[in-house]
Amino acid sequence: MAEKQINPWLKLALELGPVLVFFIGFGRMKDQTFTIFGNDYSGFLVMTALFIPLLLLTTGIVWALTGKLSKMQVATVVLVVVFGGLSVWLKDERFFKAKPTLIYLLFGGILGFGLLRGKSYLRLVMDEALPMQAEGWMILTRRITAFFFGLAVANEVIWRNFSTEAWVNFKTFGLTAALFLFFMTQGRLMQKYGIEKDDEAA
Known part of the structure; x- marks a missing residue:
């Protein structure tokens, strides 16, 4: 399946957007602790938990618009889900x-x-x-x-x-x-x- 062309600025925004959201969110919450379902989480872990679905969403949009994902994009998403999930789950x-x-x-x-x-x-x-x-x-x-x-x-x-x-x-x-x-x-x-x-x- 041939890759569809989309606006390069839109593609860049979708690829870098989750990283920038993580950076801005961490800057605002880095000194805070959040209690969720009886467990305490640092601002870093909260942003990690938000980063995972956001990355999945933007990657899905890229795939829907272009019809293709590179092996690098797929590998990155898999490692983010696995290691980001472990960080949140184990609070590490x-x-x-x-x-x-x-x-x-x-x-x-x-x-x-x-x-x-x-x-x-x-x-x-x-x-x-x-x-x-x-x-x-x-x-x-x-x-x-x-x-x-x-x-x-x-x-x-x-x-x-x-x-x-x-x-x-x-x-x-x-x-x-x-x-x-x-x-x-x-x-x-x-x-x-x-x-x-x-x-x-x-």
Whole structure:
């Protein structure tokens, strides 16, 4: 089934909306404790409990509008539901904080496995959007694999050694900025190995 095109700003809002809602909500409730059905929950856990259905809702809307979800989106939703749910159920923030580590280890591990086989799994999911020569894909895949492992280490350092507020800021802005800067620095590689659509058709 071909992916339907939607307004890119709408898609961005649906993908980033739950993260921004979590950040704003945590900022307002971080020092509060809520008693629900006789159990006490921190503001962080309350926002985690709200984040899960919100992410499911926005992901469902993306799927309904485009007819497609990437494997990365599906894996992210599954890990959020599992580890976010464990955090709320066990009242232990560590599960949700460790979730980005597992996501980046998973993605890095999958790409790394492909590299060991001499293949770029990244190319399989991005080739249509970013046509490049095979050599370019292998270089980009090696870089992204190392980058994902680096993000996993960074997340572990932050959540284990800094406050919850520092981790939320890092998760909301630090990881997003790191991803943006990484792809910005790959411009020369994409220019060198990029394939023009006219060339590809020929």
